[in-house]
Amino acid sequence: MxxxxxxxxxxxxxxxxxxxxxxxxxxxxxxxxxxxxxxxxxxxxxxxxxxxxxxxxxxxxxxxxxxxxxxxxxxxxxxxxxxxxxxxxxxxxxxxxxxxxxxxxxxxxxxxxxxxxxxxxxxxxxxxxxxxxxxxxxxxxxxxxxxxxxxxxxxxxxxxxxxxxxxxxxxxxxxxxxxxxxxxxxxxxxxxxxxxSAGAMSGSCKLFKESLSKEIASALERDGVAVIPIPEELRTGSDKLSAKACQQYATSAFSENIVLLDTGPAKLMTPYYQLEALRQITGFERARYEDPIAGGLGNSxxxxxxxxxxxxxxxxxxxxxxxxxxxxxxxxxxxxxxxxxxxxxxxxxxxxxxxxxxxxxxxxxxxxxxxxxxxxxxxxxxxxxxxxxxxxxxxxxxxxxxxxxxxxxxxxxxxxxxxxxxxxxxxxxx
Ligand SMILES: Cc1cc2nc3c(=O)[nH]c(=O)nc-3n(C[C@H](O)[C@H](O)[C@H](O)COP(=O)(O)OP(=O)(O)OC[C@H]3O[C@@H](n4cnc5c(N)ncnc54)[C@H](O)[C@@H]3O)c2cc1C
The missing domain is CATH 3.50.50.60 (FAD/NAD(P)-binding domain)
Known part of the structure; x- marks a missing residue:
């Protein structure tokens, strides 16, 4: 055959x-x-x-x-x-x-x-x-x-x-x-x-690790994960959570904290985060998106x-x-x-x-x-x-x-x- x-x-x-x-x-x-x-x-x-x-x-x-x-x-x-x-x-x-x-x-x-x-x-x-x-x-x-x-x-x-x-x-x-x-x-x-409405927005972005503070970057490399509380005035609410493709991450822990995972770059567990707001959080003053390049605006x-x-x-x-x-x-x-x-x-x-x-x-x-x-x-x-x-x-x-x-x-x-x-x-x- x-x-x-x-x-x-x-x-x-x-x-x-x-x-x-x-x-x-x-x-x-x-x-x-x-x-x-x-x-x-x-x-x-x-x-x-x-x-x-x-x-x-x-x-x-x-x-x-x-x-x-x-x-x-x-x-x-x-x-x-x-x-x-x-x-x-x-x-x-x-x-x-x-x-x-x-x-x-x-x-x-x-x-x-x-x-x-x-x-x-x-x-x-x-x-x-x-x-x-x-x-x-x-x-x-x-x-x-x-x-x-x-x-x-x-x-x-x-x-x-x-x-x-x-x-x-x-x-x-x-x-x-x-x-x-x-x-x-x-x-x-x-x-x-x-x-x-149709479709769902992808649920995470990548930040260049080099654009984060040394403390955050080294904690991330050591532990694989970093959870940084977001000051209350900068929290973006639950609207983004309900639109996410990844419903397993649609919990308040992900809207009240910046959750980062070390996959080479820093994986930011949210569909997007307005860059100016992100840069107001300590350690993120120089943050830059690797993917999507316009991760401050949206995602796929x-x-x-x-x-x-x-x-x-x-x-x-x-x-x-x-x-x-x-x-x-x-x-x-x-x-x-x-x-x-x-x-x-x-x-x-x-x-x-x-x-x-x-x-x-x-x-x-x-x-x-x-x-x-x-x-x-x-x-x-x-x-x-x-x-x-x-x-x-x-x-x-x-x-x-x-x-x-x-x-x-x-x-x-x-x-x-x-x-x-x-x-x-x-x-x-x-
Ligand atoms: C930003 C983001 C982060 C994610 N993170 C995770 C994670 O950490 N862990 C996890 O488990 N899941 C994650 N996911 C979800 C996961 O990646 C997808 O659900 C899964 O990998 C989908 O695989 P797929 O092969 O079905 O589709 P896709 O990954 O979309 O692959 C489809 C492929 O088909 C190709 N293609 C399309 N049309 C044509 C054509 N006409 N001819 C030839 N090629 C074509 C595309 O170029 C693409 O390579 C993430 C998704 C995104 C968007």
């Missing part, structure tokens, strides 16, 4: 995990990324293993798909730290992570193509046959993974946010997101908040155009050979969440291409309950405004309630063994 060809479009955490999983399942894999670096919003993230994300990462390793977490662990600046509401967190170094992920994918034999923005698709006999990039490439595949995310659209940042804040996605340089599901005619939805807007999919990640509709990963699959927040769904999408795209039944993760696993539950929620328009993450808010509550949250690695191993799925994602199909 000749190897099946899987094409992954979008090289964020969802896409790189999908590419790795498809390659493990025996496929020939091409990964197409619009910008000049992989990892998308993961280039400015860094937090993982916090709260229920620990359980999810360990379950994925037991399922045979822990590769991306291994790279994250190797790139960690801090491990097992606490910040308000979050336990046993690790922070990867945002400067180390992208080259490390890229070389891991190349070592696996994945054809990684940067500055390759997909602009159109071709269907044949009701299936997606190929995608075309803006620089003239045509890439054919047996199955495709759409991992293009839900952001990278300046028009949305202008219409629903505070304008383009010049974030890491660099839409004006590398062109905005184009989704495969849009081009293929799959049904898509936006996250709509309770006030009727996300959660537009996620696709109608089944819990195998397969897009619903006539074109059956499209699978979705990461935010494209639904209102899920986080690197861990994107890696879980991306791994399932890459694995199932390969199964589909090889004519094998698709894998559904069981509810007895946190990763299975997460995918099955969130996909179910997405079918209800009024629930699409909620964001789902293992690390907090409504899904972490559910995880604890169902007894799925644990940091006991022996228990996690036993749970996966009992599901009969240990190492399932190492099995080859093509």
């Amino acid at each position: 000749s190897a099946k060809r899987i094409v992954v479009v979008g090289g964020g955490w969802g896409g790189v995990a999908a590419a790795a999983a498809a390659r493990k399942a025996g496929a020939e894999v091409t990964l197409l990324e619009r910008a000049d670096m992989l990892l998308g919003t993961g280039l400015v993230g860094g937090i993982f293993r916090n709260n229920g994300r620990f359980t999810a990462a360990e379950e994925m390793a037991c399922l045979g798909c822990g590769d991306m977490f291994e790279v994250m662990d190797l790139c960690s600046r801090h491990r097992n730290i606490e910040f308000p509401g979050h336990k046993h967190s690790s922070l990867y170094d945002v400067y180390e992570i992208e080259p490390s992920v890229k070389s891991r994918l190349l070592d696996m034999g994945i054809d990684v193509r940067i500055t390759s923005s997909v602009r159109s698709v071709e269907k044949r006999d009701g299936r997606l046959a190929s995608v075309h990039t803006s620089n003239g490439q045509t890439v054919e595949g047996d199955a495709f993974v759409d991992a293009t995310g839900t952001s990278a659209s300046p028009a949305n940042c202008v219409k629903y946010g505070n304008g383009c804040a010049m974030c890491i996605l660099r839409c004006h340089s590398f062109s905005p997101r184009v989704s495969i599901t849009t081009l293929a005619g799959v049904e898509e939805w936006d996250a709509v908040k309770a006030d009727g 807007m996300r959660y537009f155009r996620f696709a109608n999919c089944s819990n195998t990640t397969q897009a619903e509709g006539e074109t059956t050979n499209i699978f979705c990963a990461g935010e494209k699959l639904g209102a899920m927040v986080g690197h861990t969440e994107a890696i879980v769904t991306g791994s399932l999408a890459g694995h199932n795209a390969t199964r589909h291409a090889a004519g094998m039944p698709l894998l559904t993760l069981p509810d007895s696993l946190a990763v299975g309950d997460f995918v099955n539950h969130v996909i179910g929620e997405m079918k209800h328009p009024e629930r699409r405004g909620t964001k789902y993450t293992f690390s907090g808010s409504v899904y972490f509550d559910r995880m604890k309630h169902l007894g799925l949250y644990t940091t006991d690695t022996g228990e996690i191993e036993e749970r996966v063994r009992a599901s009969g799925l240990s190492g399932v994602m190492k099995k080859t199909f093509s």
